[in-house]
Amino acid sequence: MLQRLIYSSFELKISRKNSQLLFNIPTTTKWCQECGTRLYSRYKAPVVIRNNYERNFCNKYAAFNHKIRWYTTQVDAEKKSEHIESVKEKKAIESTKKINVKLKTSDIKRLFSLAEPEKWTLAGAIGFLVISSSVTMAIPFSLGKVLDIIYSSTSDLGAAREKLDTLCLMLCGVFLIGGLCNFGRVYLMSISGQRMTQSLRKQVYGAIMRQETAWFGRTSTGELVNRLSADTQLVGRNLSQNVSDGLRSLFMVGAGTGMMIYMSPSLALVGLCVVPPVSMLAVIYGRFVRGITRQLQDALAESSELAEEKISNIKTVKAFSKEEAECRTYAQRIENLLQLAYKESLAVGSFYGLTGLAGNTIIILVLYYGGGMVATEQLTVGNLTSFLLYAAYVGISIGGLSSFYTELNKGLGAATRLWDIIDREPAIPVSGGFRPAQRPKGELILENVFFKYAEAPLLKGVNLHLQPGRSIALVGRSGCGKSTIASLILRLYDPDKGRVLLDGVDIKDLDPLWLRSHIGFVSQEPVLFSGTIKENILYGAIDEDIDNELLHDKNDKKDLPWLAAARTAHLEELVHASSNGFERQVGARGGQLSGGQKQRVAIARAIVKNPKILILDEATSALDTYSEYLVDKALKEISKDRTVLTIAHRLSTIQSADEVVVMENGVIVEKGPYQELMMKPGGFFKEYISHQTFEKKNREQDIHS
Numbered sequence: 001m002l003q004r005l006i007y008s009s010f011e012l013k014i015s016r017k018n019s020q021l022l023f024n025i026p027t028t029t030k031w032c033q034e035c036g037t038r039l040y041s042r043y044k045a046p047v048v049i050r051n052n053y054e055r056n057f058c059n060k061y062a063a064f065n066h067k068i069r070w071y072t073t074q075v076d077a078e079k080k081s082e083h084i085e086s087v088k089e090k091k092a093i094e095s096t097k098k099i100n101v102k103l104k105t106s107d108i109k110r111l112f113s114l115a116e117p118e119k120w121t122l123a124g125a126i127g128f129l130v131i132s133s134s135v136t137m138a139i140p141f142s143l144g145k146v147l148d149i150i151y152s153s154t155s156d157l158g159a160a161r162e163k164l165d166t167l168c169l170m171l172c173g174v175f176l177i178g179g180l181c182n183f184g185r186v187y188l189m190s191i192s193g194q195r196m197t198q199s200l201r202k203q204v205y206g207a208i209m210r211q212e213t214a215w216f217g218r219t220s221t222g223e224l225v226n227r228l229s230a231d232t233q234l235v236g237r238n239l240s241q242n243v244s245d246g247l248r249s250l251f252m253v254g255a256g257t258g259m260m261i262y263m264s265p266s267l268a269l270v271g272l273c274v275v276p277p278v279s280m281l282a283v284i285y286g287r288f289v290r291g292i293t294r295q296l297q298d299a300l301a302e303s304s305e306l307a308e309e310k311i312s313n314i315k316t317v318k319a320f321s322k323e324e325a326e327c328r329t330y331a332q333r334i335e336n337l338l339q340l341a342y343k344e345s346l347a348v349g350s351f352y353g354l355t356g357l358a359g360n361t362i363i364i365l366v367l368y369y370g371g372g373m374v375a376t377e378q379l380t381v382g383n384l385t386s387f388l389l390y391a392a393y394v395g396i397s398i399g400g401l402s403s404f405y406t407e408l409n410k411g412l413g414a415a416t417r418l419w420d421i422i423d424r425e426p427a428i429p430v431s432g433g434f435r436p437a438q439r440p441k442g443e444l445i446l447e448n449v450f451f452k453y454a455e456a457p458l459l460k461g462v463n464l465h466l467q468p469g470r471s472i473a474l475v476g477r478s479g480c481g482k483s484t485i486a487s488l489i490l491r492l493y494d495p496d497k498g499r500v501l502l503d504g505v506d507i508k509d510l511d512p513l514w515l516r517s518h519i520g521f522v523s524q525e526p527v528l529f530s531g532t533i534k535e536n537i538l539y540g541a542i543d544e545d546i547d548n549e550l551l552h553d554k555n556d557k558k559d560l561p562w563l564a565a566a567r568t569a570h571l572e573e574l575v576h577a578s579s580n581g582f583e584r585q586v587g588a589r590g591g592q593l594s595g596g597q598k599q600r601v602a603i604a605r606a607i608v609k610n611p612k613i614l615i616l617d618e619a620t621s622a623l624d625t626y627s628e629y630l631v632d633k634a635l636k637e638i639s640k641d642r643t644v645l646t647i648a649h650r651l652s653t654i655q656s657a658d659e660v661v662v663m664e665n666g667v668i669v670e671k672g673p674y675q676e677l678m679m680k681p682g683g684f685f686k687e688y689i690s691h692q693t694f695e696k697k698n699r700e701q702d703i704h705s
């Protein structure tokens, strides 16, 4: 029991740290044994338990005991040891994630290579920087000269006045030039920084879009959005503003030290003795900041993910009155962020406190020794004043250099996170491969296909033959892998073993762009994008059709494929109900349309490119009986010369297919025409249908009573 407790609490610890808890549970849907709460839906993988389930527990019962009891009854010893292995593996991954705090020359080179396209703008900015910094460095020297003129002017006041006027006039001119150059430096650096950020964003977004579907299952959306917005900005700012400030500080440290040595080498030695310890401190601090920046960015990503998921599904949150609970969960995440920010603030405070102290020490040392030198006439008052100002400039600029180093570390931390994405080669390419010249005939064969999402195998040798012009209804229990077969045909995933062939060619050899341009797909829960109905339909069109649409005469719209698709999907009623017609906005994720309306737009989107293969994942489930009848009729019509795979639960859909294929335990167990399968005594399909009919009757009785 003790072992079990430790094991379970170990689990809880992990789940608090990360947004997901990896756990291998073999069946698809689990229910809480105490209260009957659904733990996770079939779309949330059996291996992944998301935070909301934990929260369900937490809110309803004492989470700890409840959860421990649940796990201990569910998970047998074998699964436990398997899981401990996966925990170890996870820890190993975590440790590899640990930040390498040493600056690598290759990383720095790569970071600066991002500035290559902006080299001329940056060169201009650096030119301005040199001029404006030279002007700044002339101030202490001029001030010393002014003071010396004043002190030596007791004999000839008129001549001194004249010298002073000329010097001040010259200085005014020089300062004006300095001010203009400073403006030029900041302006040029800022615009090139913005341009670098945008170009980096394009690169990262492109790299994200290229990745295969499975990768998105492992990477959180919040993290990706964070990389795209915050990390790119950090890198862009680093290469512009930070570099500019760093160079300015470097220039001023160099020039200031030179001037100090020029004025008095022995005093310079005294003043600069604090530089080595401050530099060491800056290096240690920079490394620390680099580490904490990565942790901060990760924590920020976690909280953004939570917020994004909940805000975009606000209806569900409100329907369950979880506003307060959500605020609490978010506050918890933010609290983690705050703890890290406290650490960072402590480090920043200590560092700046110490460097400030070092700066003041320089001033006191210079005053002490310099005062003595003035008294013994080794140094003039003007020279001591100039020296003090140079010392102050050098002190401030060393501070500037160390913050440049810190920012460089932050920038490198952010850049490495971006390179992780940019350099990743997707397991399934976006395009490339064999592109047959003609349209496919549409013969699809799944040959001994094995597939798993995580450890538990899902498909265990599926053999399926889809012929052109015929429709197949794929049936089976919920979660048996029907939609997964659709994903494999679309090549969203590759099988672990076996092949998927289109007209005898392995789809791995085909160009995925070509393959998908011949497959129309309507998913079970279709997602529309914000925009108009027309834009959503055209989303499914190939580029050529979109060009035609743009060039087409407005008065002769009848032949346009998207209009034909809209008619087939019976969108007239929806379009006529709004004065905007096809220009009606659907809202974010199609939120302003009903479930059935969304499904019809999705059907139009799937058929607009006239695909040779149609995959309908219970495409008519959200329609009312009349619309379903109409859409079914239309789908039958458009199915004529196509290969159609319908993933079906409803009797009406199953009955209208040419052949029914039954899946059970990861394999195809039965196939044949509907009537034939219904006649088969003790058959899987017969049992499946009788179960459905029984359920339907029960429901009807419930309604009547």
Ligand SMILES: Nc1ncnc2c1ncn2[C@@H]1O[C@H](COP(=O)(O)OP(=O)(O)OP(=O)(O)O)[C@@H](O)[C@H]1O
Binding pocket: 027, 028, 041, 042, 043, 044, 045, 046, 047, 217, 453, 454, 458, 476, 477, 478, 479, 480, 481, 482, 483, 484, 485, 524
């Ligand atoms: N992206 C994913 N990552 C991990 N597991 C997944 C993923 N998608 C689906 N699964 C799991 O794979 C199994 C099969 O899912 P699939 O959606 O193919 O089932 P289905 O037969 O279509 O179910 P239904 O009839 O309810 O739509 C389920 O247990 C599901 O939880």
